[in-house]
Amino acid sequence: MSTADQDDRPWDAIPQWPRRILSAWLLFHVIAIAMPPLSIPPTSSLLGEMAGLIAPYAQALQLDHGYHYFAPEPGESTLLEFTATRRDGSTVHGMMPHRGIWPRLLYHRHFMLTESMGYIPEELEEEWLRSYARCISRKTQCPRVELTRVLHYMPTMEMVREGVTLENPDSFSRTLLGVYDRDEHL
């Protein structure tokens, strides 16, 4: 092949069959990265099944993301409040995440751990909370831990114009999740 041909058709540097195999992989890969977001509900059973076929590839390579950032819309925050009790009866109160966690990336790690409480499968929920309680127990050196889920809602523009702050006590909704004792449950 002449140099001019090579300039015009540089792909001929790769033999035809390897290029075809490479092309097939590229096509498959592009489909594979589009399937996970396409299969997020609401979706058709067709797309769901196709995503299922591609899942081993996408999951193994950590490419199975939905990219639905702040979608369908930015929602309330899920936080975790705890009261840990020492053997002498004194207590430690805390909120996860708290703004004192530094660096900011570490704060976001803790924030994601509490946000994830919203989508843990029901059958794992109790064990998940016990795991959180055990970690808090270790960190605070307290054998008894009470966990409360806190939902923090955002005020509307009108409310802020009327003087409502983002920390308004009415914007928090609390649900007691349970009391975990290292000697019994943990």
Add this chain to the structure above:
Amino acid sequence: MSLMNAPLPQAPTESSEPIDIDHWQKIGSTPDSSAQSSTEHRGVFGQYVNELGRQASSVWNQFWFTPADPATLGAIRVLIGAMLVYTHFVWGLDFESFFGPESWVTNELVQRYQQNDWVFSFWFVLPHTYAYPVHLACLGVLTLFTFGVFTRVTSLLSLLIVISYANRLPTAQYGLDQINGILMFYLAVGPSGAAYSIDSWLRRPKESGPRTTAHGFGWDAYGPSIHANIASRLIQLHMCVIYLFAGLGKLQGTAWWDGNAMWLAFANREYQTLDMTWLCDYPWAVHVMTHFTIFWELTYCVFVWIPVLTPIVLFFAVVLHVGIGLCMGMWTFALAMIFGNLIFVPPDIVRRFVSRLTARRHRVKSFGR
């Protein structure tokens, strides 16, 4: 003029001959009057399919298999490598709480959580005794990758590290980890050590005499390659997928239609690092930001490929992500996304920028002497 007579768009083709549909019709028809129109149509259709295949093949080959300069890929390796070192270093600040036997989510529990998924992590099998030394070793490998040392090997090891950490702590992850993992995959697939790396510096021309390249140190000793182009194209397409679905996902939410979504983000105390609630007096500004975010995300995958629009699209990418960093404190995510967007910056601009930096460093050193 019938549709079939309309000129077809010409791809940048292997053959420079114009497509003559009339000619196809002549081929498809026969002078013999017994030739029926079905035969004629089959001929035209066949020719059309052939031409479509030929042009599609040509466009495909040009898109994927044209050699590209690895400079942008190398620059992204340096930036994302540094981000990975930092990201993984931060895990170590509270190591026991993330990887210990009494961590937030225990090893056993996280495996049950992902039992139906095709995931692997070396943390699943590693005895805890070795956990911290392995963590330090991982930081070492990521550092070597950042500097481009044995990049072929360290890039694959870095990919394994990124995947393993992600699967050990899936519920502590967010967008940052997604873009880190995505870029890491393509940097491992492509020749990311071909520019701005110790590897390329070691391969710099050894012969004496004036250097022929303008990039003296030899950080970019490797030339353009199809391999570099494939990795760059994959990153470009993946960035388009990310923004397209980020936009499409938002279209399901009322707040992105009624213009209040950006307010909900600003009014979330847990994310807030810069108080933007003063915008409650300017609802129109919140609405503009909301609608523009959707417009930009949905159109990114089209406009970013139009050369004259690329700088504008990238400018707004920087504005959007710097805004996320400033207002929501997610600087790491914001920077990682900006690093991903760099893939649309032509390599010659990257080279000029790096050369200028290098030249400045030289001047400072000379002055010091």
